[in-house]
Structure formats: C-alpha cells, structure tokens
Amino acid sequence: MKSTNLGEFEELVLLTVVALYDEAYGVAVKEDLETRTGREVSVGALYSALNRLEKKGFITSKWGESTRERGGKRKRLFNISSSGKKALIQARNVREELWDLSKGLILKPE
Amino acid sequence: MKEFDPPKWALRFFQWFCRPDYYEFIHGDLEELFLATLREKGPEAARRQYARQVIKLCRPSVFRKLPAGRFLPVLNLARHYTVVAKRNIWKNKALSAMNVAGLSLGMTVGLLVITAVSDQYSFDNFHKEKERIYRVITGSDGSFDFASSPLAFGEAIKGAVADVEAVTSFTSLYRSLKTGNQKGMISGYAADESFLDVFTFPLIQGNPQSLNDPSVIFLTESLASRFFGTGNAMGASMFMADSVELIVGGLLADPPKNSHLRFDFLVSRQNTDLVSVTPGLWSSLFSSYNYIRLKEGAGLNAAQSFANRMSEMHYDEDRRNTFTFQQLNAIYPGPSLVNAPGIGSPEHRLFKIMGGVALVILIFSAFNYASLTTARSFARANEVGVRKAFGAQKRQIILQVLIESVVISLIAGLLAVLLLKLIIPGVYGLHPEIVKTFNLEPGFVTYQWFFVFALFTGLMGGLIPAFYFSRFQPVQALRDFQNVRGFSKTRLRKVLISFQLILGLICVSTALLTQRQFNYEKSFDRGYSSDNLINIELAGTDYEAFRNELKRNALIESVTVSSNVPSSQTSSSTGLKWPGAARRSSARFLKADEHFINTFKIDMLASQQVASSALKAGEVIINQAAMKLMEIESPEAALGIYVTAADGTYKITGVIEDFKLRGINIPVKPLLILPISDPKEGLIMTVKVVEGMKKEAIAFMQKTWHEVGEVSVFTYADFEDRFVHEGPNSLLTKLLGFFALQLLVVALLGLSGIVKWLTEVRAREMGIRKILGAAKSQLILSLSRSFFVLTLLALLIALPVSYIGNTELWLNELTHRVSFDWKILVSSILLLMVPATFLMLMPTLSVLKKNPVEYLRSE
Known part of the structure; x- marks a missing residue:
C-alpha cells in the first residue's frame, strides 16, 4: 500500500459512505455530499475519490440491486473496511489534538 | 422522444473511454442523475448536465487501460519517422538549410498573399446583417455603372416595398472643419438616422436619432481626439465650411480598416447648408448613395421590380438610368464602379497577378525541394534499400519521405512567419496604396491558413521524392549504387531544373518589361509639366x-x-x-x-x-x-x-x-x-x-x-x-519586381544545391581523370555540359513563351506602350545566367583545385 493518508475530500466521502450504511452507492453519496457541503460534486470527482479509497483499502464494494430509473443497471455499493475505520479515527485524533491546542485562540472573542 | 434521452455522443464517448469493470454502475448513476434532473429542470438542463458529467469523468482512474497492441505501433512508427527525419536533416546541414531557406522564402510570399487576400475578403464582414444589406447602383446607357444613385430613389423605396426593412441614404462631403485654433479638411457623410441602423458602426456616445437634427455632427474617436485631445467633445460647437455651426452630438468608433465606407464624421443630410444634392431630383446621382436592408428571408424580386418601375417613371427613354442591387459582400473586392464612396475596390488584375505569382513561387519552391531531395538519392539509397530488404512496403517508404518533407516545411513555415513579420514594414513601404488598402498583420484565422498551407507545401514537395525513393530496387540500391545508371542524371531532375529556369526567366523578363513600361509612362509627355x-x-x-x-x-x-x-x-x-x-x-x-x-x-x-x-x-x-x-x-x-x-x-x-x-x-x-x-x-x-x-x-x-x-x-x-504613386502601374511594377527577385533567389538556391551535389558525386571520377592527365578546361566542360544544355533548352522555351504571353496578355491592349525587344531578352538572360554560372563554377573549381588523392584515398 503506497500511502494511507486521508485527503480532505476523501475523508468526507468516507464518512458519507459510513453514514449511508448499506445505501452507499454513487448517486446517494453524491447527493448527500452536495446537500451537506453545498458544493457541487461531479460523478468523475466522486469516483476518482472512491477509487483511491478502494486502492488504499479503506472501503470495499459489492454489487447491489438494479432499479428502473437506472435503466436496469446495477448499483455498486460501498462499505467501510476496518482499516478505513482506523484511518478515520486517526484523522479525528489528529484533528482533536490540534483543536485542543488552538481552540482558546479560535473561540476567543475578538 | 429524443430530447428525453441523454446526448448520444456523450454516451458513446463514455462507452469508449470508461473501464469495463466500472461501466455498468457509473452508467447507471449517470442515468439516474439524468432522470432526476429531467424531472426537476427539464430536458435541456438534463442533457447539459449529462454531458458535463461525462466530460468530468475523463480522468485516469476511470479511463480504461489503453490496449497496448493497438496504439503503440502507430506511435512508435511516427516517432521512428520523426527521429529518422531529424537525423537526415542534421546529417546534411547545408542541404537542409538550403531546403528550409528556399521553402521559407517561397512560403513567405505565399503567406503574404494569403494575408492580403484574406484581408480583402474580410471586408465589411463586421456588419451584423451583412447578408441582407444591398447597395443601390445606377447603370447608365449600359456603358458604365455608378456606385452612386439619386437620393430620390432612397426616399421612394422607403416604405414602398414590403420586403425592404430599412433604407439609408447619404451623400459624401469633403469640407473644412474648425474649432478654436484647430482646422482641417475632413471627409465624411451627410446621412440619416438609419445609417447607424443599417450598418454596424458602434456609437459610443449619443443617440442615433439626433442624426435627423441638422445642427448635429457625429465625430469618430480619432477625429475627436485630434480636435479636442483628451477632453470631452460632446456638446462642443464646431464650424464646417467656415460658417455652418454644428454641435457634437455623438462619438463613433473609428470605422474598421476593412470597411469600404470610410468617414471621419457624420452630419445630418437635412442640413441644407452643407448638402448640395437636391433630395427629390432624379438626375442628381453622382455623389449620393443608397443602401437597403431586406427583411429576413426576403428576396430581391420585389425591390428589383420596384426599381425598374422607378427607372421607367423618372427617366426619358433615350437616357434611361437603371437601378440594380449589389450585395454588401460583393462590393469589396468587386467590380470597379464610378463614384465609389470611401475606398474603391482595387483592380482585379492586381489580385490575379498576385495570386498567380505566389502560386508560381510556391510550386517553384516545392520543386526545388523535390529536386534537392532526389539529388540526395545517392546517400539515401542504402537506407531505403535496408528498409525494403526488411520488408518495408512501398507506401511505408512514401509515408516516411512525406513525413520528412512535412517536418521540413513546418520548420520553413515557422521561419516564414518570422520572415513575414520582418518584411511587412518593407512591403508597406513599397507603395502608399498598400497601407491604405491592406491590413497585413496576420490574425488567428490567417495563422490557421498558414498551417494548412505549410502542410500542403510539404506534401506537394514530398510527393515526387516519395514516389521516386519508393521505386528503388533493394538489391541494386544496396549493392553498387553508383553503377545504377540513371540516378545521377535522371530525366526527372533535368525536367525539374529546366522548369525552374523557365519560370525564373519568364518572371524576370516580365518584371523588366513592366519596369520599362512604367518608366516610359512616367516620362511620357502628358501635355503638362509636373516639374517643381x-x-x-x-x-x-x-x-x-x-x-x-x-x-x-x-x-x-x-x-x-x-x-x-x-x-x-x-x-x-x-x-x-x-x-x-x-x-x-x-x-x-x-x-x-x-x-x-x-x-x-x-x-x-x-x-x-x-x-x-x-x-x-x-x-x-x-x-x-x-x-x-x-x-x-x-x-x-x-x-x-x-x-x-x-x-x-x-x-x-x-x-x-x-x-x-x-x-x-x-x-x-x-x-x-x-x-x-x-x-x-x-x-x-x-x-x-x-x-x-x-x-x-x-x-x-x-x-x-x-x-x-x-x-x-x-x-x-x-x-x-x-x-x-498614382495609377495602378507603379504598385504592380513594384510587387512584380519584388516577386521576381524572390523567385530568382529561390531558383539560385536550388541550383547551387544541385550543382554542389553533382560535383561531389563526380569528384572521384574527376580525380582519376586529372591523374590520367586531363586538362582542367576539359574537366570543367565535362562537369558543366549537362548544365549548359539545360540552360539552352530553358532559354529556347522560356523566351518565346514570355514574349508571346506578355505581348498578348497585356502589352497589346495598351495604346502607348514599350516594345519587348532584344534588350529585355539579353538582360533577363544575364540576370539569371551570370549568378547561375558563377554558382556552377564555384564548386567545380574547388573540386578541381584539390589534390585528387583526397578523394581517392577513402576507397
């Protein structure tokens, strides 16, 4: 495995995959991300992030069911792996440490 | 229901590039998104969104792995050919330089003509409804046509024909204009409000309606800055023709250089103090102009039959003027009419000659390339032989040689663009007419043309060598090339050289002849004295x-x-x-x-x-x-x-x-x-x-x-x-002289390349003959015999052709003319032959001077 860091966008995608539980497929992740962050996410950007996450071993994927809107094409469902969970926890820890150090300054009234 | 489907091209493209294992679910996602957007925002937005998503999907992670077996050979081959081309170019630096120089000189002239002609054809393209704008032209007695027409015609047709959407009528003025301590003679038009509606001349400040007010003048930006500097001109008062007071009511952008209408100001044609043309008078047609704009989709028929009616109604039978309509784009370049407003179209003859000469120079430089390249067949024979022995097909050899010539011509093209930039000021300086009529700064479109042009020249120049090389028999080419008769003296090259010499002679003699005619006209007794x-x-x-x-x-x-x-x-x-x-x-x-x-x-x-x-x-x-x-x-x-x-x-x-x-x-x-x-x-x-x-x-x-x-x-x-500087002849003469000079230089470049090669090939033979006791003069004769035979042949063909062509095509049409006599013949022969002979003798002598051992040792 080349690198195990989690980029900012990757982290968001990963968290969304977890949040959506067993409904985490392309369009659902895209829409959830878009409503939450308010920025547009293209299918291309999303899949390149998912692709990277899968390569790093943070997520696994399996075929899901097909629906009529999809013209009979199956979904690809994504699920977090244990190393993905580890990476999320590590990212959170780093963040919390930094928060503890700096929150006095950030939250201090000007 | 086509509009409810995703765009086909996007889908097909996606199908092509997406990796197969991703295809199904991404495709499904795309379709789901498409349907959602279709419901929310309609088909238009959905299709746009779909296309955008597909384009954004183009990234390495989604792209399929390119099948190695499919693309690599082509890429490899192309790279191989470019590498070989580069090596061949470097190996023969002198020859390549000559090739590139000759080609780029020829291309410079070609590019110059392309720029000039494309500039000419860009005339009046800036008008928004240019397809629907027509000029009214007046025909009198069928003898000549006027670009002008009576104001009365414009008044009559306005509103009378349903197909005509707008009419503008104006007269041209050349008056003095004064304000404060500034004064000058300025030309412009007395027009009406529809002038700015029919034509697209942007008004920067002011209201087009005020052109109906007799006391108002519109200035172009450059005129305003001449009179008012950086200050505000609007509302200032000016005097035209000394006593007519006008108020500046509008600022216009300067009319573009490629507009056939040129003006520095517009005033109202209601201003009777300035306009001398009587509006209702049908006989007053020499300095007023009418332009109409048709309704969209309307034809000229109704307007034309109205015009015919007008002509019958207002003129007596024995001196009837007729009206016809001339499409805006046909005005410039177009037929030369009497009383043209702004600038008149240049003579068609000029165009034809320029185009013809440029084509000749181009063919010439391509031929040059061909003959220089085939001249090196000796050196290339081994390479081609090896290729063929390894199973290269004929068309592969052709492709390779073509790629090489295209590479060279692209280099030459780049050089030509630089050269063009250098010579543009010189070309402008040739004649004041050129600055006025041509914009020679190449634009983007012209650069595209340059590229196509360079490719074309490369292909043209490469064609002959390509077929020539591809015909080689591998065994012969490899075994003993020098014994293959016909390679050093092939008929093909002889034809090429004599063709170049013939063209060169024709052009030089034509240039000399026009120069002489021009001088004759200059010194002609015109019935008055223009000295001092x-x-x-x-x-x-x-x-x-x-x-x-x-x-x-x-x-x-x-x-x-x-x-x-x-x-x-x-x-x-x-x-x-x-x-x-x-x-x-x-x-x-x-x-x-x-x-x-x-x-x-x-x-x-x-x-x-x-x-x-x-x-x-x-x-x-x-x-x-x-x-x-x-x-x-x-x-x-x-x-x-x-x-x-x-x-x-x-x-x-x-x-x-x-x-x-x-x-x-x-x-x-x-x-x-x-x-x-x-x-x-x-x-x-x-x-x-x-x-x-x-x-x-x-x-x-x-x-x-x-x-x-x-x-x-x-x-x-x-x-x-x-x-x-007046009269078309001076412009023509200068351009022709310029072209002939180019031609001469290119021809001599080609010739010197060939001669240099020929002497090198025969250096060994000369060495042996020298040792065996041949006299120098004998050797020179032997080396140059074929050259002189060719020259003689070229003279025999070129001079009669030039004589007959020049006298028949234009000289005999003139009443006062010079003759095409022996002096012109002799001087054109000298102009071409003296440098040619010199170039021929130089390498010959240098070979003969050297010690024969130097050539023989390497064997």
Whole structure:
C-alpha cells in the first residue's frame, strides 16, 4: 500500500459512505455530499475519490440491486473496511489534538 | 422522444473511454442523475448536465487501460519517422538549410498573399446583417455603372416595398472643419438616422436619432481626439465650411480598416447648408448613395421590380438610368464602379497577378525541394534499400519521405512567419496604396491558413521524392549504387531544373518589361509639366494674403488656385449642353483661377486672347476631348461658342491639348476648366518653384503660411511624389519586381544545391581523370555540359513563351506602350545566367583545385 493518508475530500466521502450504511452507492453519496457541503460534486470527482479509497483499502464494494430509473443497471455499493475505520479515527485524533491546542485562540472573542 | 434521452455522443464517448469493470454502475448513476434532473429542470438542463458529467469523468482512474497492441505501433512508427527525419536533416546541414531557406522564402510570399487576400475578403464582414444589406447602383446607357444613385430613389423605396426593412441614404462631403485654433479638411457623410441602423458602426456616445437634427455632427474617436485631445467633445460647437455651426452630438468608433465606407464624421443630410444634392431630383446621382436592408428571408424580386418601375417613371427613354442591387459582400473586392464612396475596390488584375505569382513561387519552391531531395538519392539509397530488404512496403517508404518533407516545411513555415513579420514594414513601404488598402498583420484565422498551407507545401514537395525513393530496387540500391545508371542524371531532375529556369526567366523578363513600361509612362509627355510643382491644401482658408506674399518672392515662379489637383482622380462631373445638342452629356470639370494654364504649362491649341490664357468670369477652357464630344472640327471653330455646364452658361475662350490626368492609357474624358467664382471653391494651391530651390521654397512658404495668420497646419505634397504613386502601374511594377527577385533567389538556391551535389558525386571520377592527365578546361566542360544544355533548352522555351504571353496578355491592349525587344531578352538572360554560372563554377573549381588523392584515398 503506497500511502494511507486521508485527503480532505476523501475523508468526507468516507464518512458519507459510513453514514449511508448499506445505501452507499454513487448517486446517494453524491447527493448527500452536495446537500451537506453545498458544493457541487461531479460523478468523475466522486469516483476518482472512491477509487483511491478502494486502492488504499479503506472501503470495499459489492454489487447491489438494479432499479428502473437506472435503466436496469446495477448499483455498486460501498462499505467501510476496518482499516478505513482506523484511518478515520486517526484523522479525528489528529484533528482533536490540534483543536485542543488552538481552540482558546479560535473561540476567543475578538 | 429524443430530447428525453441523454446526448448520444456523450454516451458513446463514455462507452469508449470508461473501464469495463466500472461501466455498468457509473452508467447507471449517470442515468439516474439524468432522470432526476429531467424531472426537476427539464430536458435541456438534463442533457447539459449529462454531458458535463461525462466530460468530468475523463480522468485516469476511470479511463480504461489503453490496449497496448493497438496504439503503440502507430506511435512508435511516427516517432521512428520523426527521429529518422531529424537525423537526415542534421546529417546534411547545408542541404537542409538550403531546403528550409528556399521553402521559407517561397512560403513567405505565399503567406503574404494569403494575408492580403484574406484581408480583402474580410471586408465589411463586421456588419451584423451583412447578408441582407444591398447597395443601390445606377447603370447608365449600359456603358458604365455608378456606385452612386439619386437620393430620390432612397426616399421612394422607403416604405414602398414590403420586403425592404430599412433604407439609408447619404451623400459624401469633403469640407473644412474648425474649432478654436484647430482646422482641417475632413471627409465624411451627410446621412440619416438609419445609417447607424443599417450598418454596424458602434456609437459610443449619443443617440442615433439626433442624426435627423441638422445642427448635429457625429465625430469618430480619432477625429475627436485630434480636435479636442483628451477632453470631452460632446456638446462642443464646431464650424464646417467656415460658417455652418454644428454641435457634437455623438462619438463613433473609428470605422474598421476593412470597411469600404470610410468617414471621419457624420452630419445630418437635412442640413441644407452643407448638402448640395437636391433630395427629390432624379438626375442628381453622382455623389449620393443608397443602401437597403431586406427583411429576413426576403428576396430581391420585389425591390428589383420596384426599381425598374422607378427607372421607367423618372427617366426619358433615350437616357434611361437603371437601378440594380449589389450585395454588401460583393462590393469589396468587386467590380470597379464610378463614384465609389470611401475606398474603391482595387483592380482585379492586381489580385490575379498576385495570386498567380505566389502560386508560381510556391510550386517553384516545392520543386526545388523535390529536386534537392532526389539529388540526395545517392546517400539515401542504402537506407531505403535496408528498409525494403526488411520488408518495408512501398507506401511505408512514401509515408516516411512525406513525413520528412512535412517536418521540413513546418520548420520553413515557422521561419516564414518570422520572415513575414520582418518584411511587412518593407512591403508597406513599397507603395502608399498598400497601407491604405491592406491590413497585413496576420490574425488567428490567417495563422490557421498558414498551417494548412505549410502542410500542403510539404506534401506537394514530398510527393515526387516519395514516389521516386519508393521505386528503388533493394538489391541494386544496396549493392553498387553508383553503377545504377540513371540516378545521377535522371530525366526527372533535368525536367525539374529546366522548369525552374523557365519560370525564373519568364518572371524576370516580365518584371523588366513592366519596369520599362512604367518608366516610359512616367516620362511620357502628358501635355503638362509636373516639374517643381508643390500642392498646398487650403482647407477653405482665405488665401489671398498668402498668395500675394508668395508672388513677391523670387523662389516662386507662379501660383494657381484650383478646386482639384489635375493629377488626382477627384475632379467632379457635370452635365454639358451645347447649341445643337439633343441632350446633356457627361463631362468632368474643375475650377481654377487665371494662372492655372501657365503654371501647369498646358499647351493651348487655340485661344481668344493673344498670348494669354487668362480665364475670366463667364468663360471656359475646354480640352480636345470635349471639343470632339461637341463634334467641332477645329479648335478655332470652338472659340466663342456658348455652353451650359455646372452652374451657368460659359463662353469657350480656349482649347487645350488633352493633358493626361491619369494613366496614359486611360482615355481622356471631356474636361472643362471653369473660373473660380467664389474664393471658397479654391481647395488646392499649386506653386511652381524655381528649379533646384524646392527645399528653400517650402521653408519659406511654411514660414509665410503662419505669418499671414493661418492657424491650420501647413500641409503640402510634392506633385512628383503624388504623381509617381498614382495609377495602378507603379504598385504592380513594384510587387512584380519584388516577386521576381524572390523567385530568382529561390531558383539560385536550388541550383547551387544541385550543382554542389553533382560535383561531389563526380569528384572521384574527376580525380582519376586529372591523374590520367586531363586538362582542367576539359574537366570543367565535362562537369558543366549537362548544365549548359539545360540552360539552352530553358532559354529556347522560356523566351518565346514570355514574349508571346506578355505581348498578348497585356502589352497589346495598351495604346502607348514599350516594345519587348532584344534588350529585355539579353538582360533577363544575364540576370539569371551570370549568378547561375558563377554558382556552377564555384564548386567545380574547388573540386578541381584539390589534390585528387583526397578523394581517392577513402576507397
């Protein structure tokens, strides 16, 4: 495995995959991300992030069911792996440490 | 339901690039998104969104792995060919340099012509509804067409024909304009509000409606900055023609250089103080113009039948004018019409010659390339032989050679663009006409053309060598190339060289001939003397005081004031009627004071005043052409006859020789010289200065101009300069000379390359013969025999072709012409042959001078 860091966008995608539980497929992740962050996410950007996450071993994927809107094409469902969970926890820890150090300054009234 | 489907191309593209294992679910996602957007925002947005997503999917992680077996060989081959091409180019630096130089010279000229022609065809393209705009042109007696038409026509057609959406009518003005201490002669149009509706000339400030207000003037930006500097011009007051007060009511962007209409100001044509054309008069058609714009989708039929009706209604049968419509894009370049507003279309002949010569030069340089490349067949034979032995197909060899020539021609093309940038100022400097009519700065579209052009030249030049090399027999090529007869002396190359020599000779002799004709025309006795004359622009000034000062000075021989310069093409036309004439005929006229005839030294054929040519009020001097028009037998018989012209009746008091205002081969029109009745009519002062004192006289005049209280700029032109640059011949001559020179250089470059190679090939043979005791002269003869045979052949073909072509195509059409004689033949032979022989002998001598051992040792 080349690198195990989690980029900012990757982290968001990963968290969304977890949040959506067993409904985490392309369009659902895209829409959830878009409503939450308010920025547009293209299918291309999303899949390149998912692709990277899968390569790093943070997520696994399996075929899901097909629906009529999809013209009979199956979904690809994504699920977090244990190393993905580890990476999320590590990212959170780093963040919390930094928060503890700096929150006095950030939250201090000007 | 097509609009409810995703765009097909996007889907197909996606299918093509997406990796197969991703295809199904991403495709499903895309479709789901498409449906959602379709429901929310409609088909349009959904399709757009779909396409956007597909394009954004183009990234390495989604892209399928390219099948290695499919693309690599092609890429490899292309790279291989480029590498070989690069090596071949580097291996023969001298030859490649010559190749590139020759090609790029030829291409420079080609590019120049492309730029010029594409500039010409870009004329008037900036008008928004250009397809629907037409100019009304007037035909008279079927003899010639006027670009102008009566204002009455514009008034009549407005609203009368349903297919016509808008009409604008205007007259051209050339008046003095004054404000504060600034003054000058400016040209522009007296137009109506629809002028800015029909045409796309952006109005920066002001309201187009105000063009209906007689007291308003619109200025172009450059004119406004000339008069008002950086200050605000709007609302300022100006005086036109000294006394007519106008208020600046609008600022226009300068008309683009590729507009056939040129103006510095617009005023209202309701302003009767300025506009002399009577609106309702159908006979007044020489300086007013009508343009119409049709409704979208409408044809010309209705307008044309209306025009025919008008022509029948308003003109008598014996002198009926007809009206036709000329599409805006057909105006420039287009047929040359009388009284064209702005700039008239250049002669078609010029275009044809330029295009023809450029094509010749191009073919020439491509041939050069071909012959230089085939000349190296000796060196390339091994390479081709090896390739063929390994199983290369004929077409692979062809492809390789073509790629090589395209690479070279692209390099040459780049160089040509640089060269073009360098020579543009020079080309502008060739002739003042060029700056006025051409914009030679290449634009983006032109660069695209350049590229296509370079590719084309490369292919053309590569074709002959490609087929030539591909015909090699591998065994022969590999075994003993020198024994393969016919390679060093192939017929093909002989044909190529003689073809180049023939073209070179034809062009050089043609250039010499036109130069001679031009010089002849320049020194031709035009019936007046243009020596030591200086023209001063009067701009409607009160020039009396100035003239009196000049008369007193010893540097000045004589001074005359006239309405037009005799050399310019701007004299006005008028109707002329004489006793016994059934109807008015058209004649040109200019107004002048009493010193006109003796300042220009025009020969008088008959005159009422003994030894004087003074012109008094109510008198007119006519030229011979006018006399012939009136069917009077002798100049003496014309004296005393009363004629009606322009604004009154005049008594003929003198007949002058037909002095030639324009080119000597343009028939002289009937001309009347009328007395100046109002000092304001004097627009040009012509001063004859004492021989050799031009500079001093100009300095004196400049000083005096301001001393007598003139505020406007002292603007003068040397009459000779003006004259030399007038008429199409001078432009043609210069361009032809320029092209011929290029051709010559390219031909010599090619020749020297071939000769250099030929001598190298035979160096060993020469060495042996030298050792065996051959005389130097014998060797030179042997080396150059084929060259001289070719030269002779070229002479035998080229000179008769050039002679017949030149005399038949244009020389015989001229009344006053030079002859194509032996002097031209000899000088063109010398011009081409002296440098050619020199180039031929140089390498030959250098081979012969060297010690033969040097050539023989390597074997």
